[in-house]
Amino acid sequence: MNKKALIGILAAVGVLLVxxxxxxxxxxVSNSTSTPVATTTGEITSATAEVENKRWPxxxxxxxxxxxxxxxxxxxxxxxxxxxxNNFTDVGWYKLGTxxxxxxxAVMAGHQxxxxxxxxxxxxxxxxxxxxxxxxVNGEGKKLHYRVVETAVYPWNAGPLERIFNAKDGKYLNxxxxxxxxxxxxxxxxxxxxxxxxxxxx
Amino acid sequence: xxxxxxxxxxxxxxxxxxxxxxSQANAQTVYVNPTLAIQLATSGLTSPxxxxxxxxxxxxxxxxxxxxxxAVRVSSLPFNLVLGSGALASxxxxxxxxxxxxxxxxxxxxxxxxxxxxxxxxxxxxxxxxGTLNTLALRCDINSSIVAGxxxxxxxxxxxxxxTGVTSGLPATVTVRGAVxxxxxxxxxxxxxxxxxxxxxxxxxxxxxxxxxLAAVGFHYARKQSLKA
Numbered sequence: 144m145n146k147k148a149l150i151g152i153l154a155a156v157g158v159l160l161v162x163x164x165x166x167x168x169x170x171x172v173s174n175s176t177s178t179p180v181a182t183t184t185g186e187i188t189s190a191t192a193e194v195e196n197k198r199w200p201x202x203x204x205x206x207x208x209x210x211x212x213x214x215x216x217x218x219x220x221x222x223x224x225x226x227x228x229n230n231f232t233d234v235g236w237y238k239l240g241t242x243x244x245x246x247x248x249a250v251m252a253g254h255q256x257x258x259x260x261x262x263x264x265x266x267x268x269x270x271x272x273x274x275x276x277x278x279x280v281n282g283e284g285k286k287l288h289y290r291v292v293e294t295a296v297y298p299w300n301a302g303p304l305e306r307i308f309n310a311k312d313g314k315y316l317n318x319x320x321x322x323x324x325x326x327x328x329x330x331x332x333x334x335x336x337x338x339x340x341x342x343x344x345x
Numbered sequence: 346x347x348x349x350x351x352x353x354x355x356x357x358x359x360x361x362x363x364x365x366x367x368s369q370a371n372a373q374t375v376y377v378n379p380t381l382a383i384q385l386a387t388s389g390l391t392s393p394x395x396x397x398x399x400x401x402x403x404x405x406x407x408x409x410x411x412x413x414x415x416a417v418r419v420s421s422l423p424f425n426l427v428l429g430s431g432a433l434a435s436x437x438x439x440x441x442x443x444x445x446x447x448x449x450x451x452x453x454x455x456x457x458x459x460x461x462x463x464x465x466x467x468x469x470x471x472x473x474x475x476g477t478l479n480t481l482a483l484r485c486d487i488n489s490s491i492v493a494g495x496x497x498x499x500x501x502x503x504x505x506x507x508x509t510g511v512t513s514g515l516p517a518t519v520t521v522r523g524a525v526x527x528x529x530x531x532x533x534x535x536x537x538x539x540x541x542x543x544x545x546x547x548x549x550x551x552x553x554x555x556x557x558x559l560a561a562v563g564f565h566y567a568r569k570q571s572l573k574a
Binding site: 151152155156199217219222223224225226227237238239240241242245246247252253255263297299302304305308309319320321325329330331332335 | 537557
């Protein structure tokens with residue numbers, strides 16, 4: 144293979160890489176109010192049926208992180224764990240739990256990167272501090288204001304799950320992403336970062 | 346009045362009274378109260394109830410008018426809700442009645458329920474023809490406040506049920522049987538989601554390498570073709 148051919152191949156690869164990076168960056172920082180997306184696994188039902196409930200969240204905004212993420216609706220997978228979003232740009236809300244704004248713990252999860260080192264929607268979730276603002280927009284267009292009250296890191300298989308998913312003493316929104324390092328045993332990272340937020344009543 | 350007059354008038358009076366009353370009776374229809382038998386069905390209910398779900402079937406009424414001699418008009422349904430084991434009435438939202446003959450159109454407005462008697466008014470009176478079987482369903486949305494292990498029991502008291510004959514206007518004689526119990530599941534607390542990137546990194550890298558290889562082969566082929574030309 145001569146030098147020109149090699150250059151051509153490298154150019155083609157470069158174009159592919161650029162295209163990939165552009166498209167995988169997608170829209171987690173987006174101003175659009177996208178239609179909720181339903182993934183196709185587990186207990187997640189069709190988007191058509193789901194958008195009937197206007198109180199369900201459709202977007203998560205975290206101004207400090209420049210995150211404006213569309214919402215997916217998560218159930219439970221075969222391992223008994225909350226499902227995770229099927230891409231790295233959306234946030235997944237645990238639809239079998241609390242609707243944001245209601246008494247209880249609403250839970251949302253997002254990936255930290257896309258596997259190539261590109262930032263996932265919750266890449267910088269660990270930088271949130273107590274007092275930072277988080278907003279949830281629901282299907283009615285109502286914007287709910289939450290404020291960070293605590294952050295914590297737990298082992299991937301041991302955390303205060305009752306508190307995270309089932310607390311009933313307030314109106315909470317808890318954000319989860321992976322932390323730590325890859326664990327073959329876990330089949331994922333070995334830690335989970337949880338950012339606890341509480342509804343700011345107007 | 347002499348004896349002859351009495352002999353004539355008395356039979357005439359008797360005859361007039363007898364025939365007169367018979368002809369009057371022939372001109373009237375004698376109505377009896379229509380009957381209505383209601384059974385709270387235990388089949389076809391949503392079980393278990395799931396938090397944040399829509400249109401769960403909480404109760405079904407089988408209404409039998411085979412004993413009625415005329416059509417019956419029903420304007421509201423008196424659902425009696427008994428809450429058990431910490432169940433909250435407020436977990437049920439947008440409750441509506443449907444006629445299962447046309448299950449996509451609600452025949453009552455969305456309403457919330459409370460413990461005890463809930464008279465759910467129908468949008469327009471429901472006319473049930475005599476000699477028919479009809480099924481009505483009460484469906485509600487379930488919000489996230491549903492309590493694990495709580496119970497919702499629906500009953501209906503005969504005395505609360507109001508139905509009238511369409512033609513006669515007479516109140517129907519109603520009998521109600523059965524009760525239904527609907528139970529939400531235990532709340533499922535899931536484990537943590539796998540939100541790290543590395544869980545499918547190997548797969549992603551393989552796809553990437555495959556794409557690069559295809560691009561290289563394609564480019565090489567195209568170049569070869571252009572050199573030939």
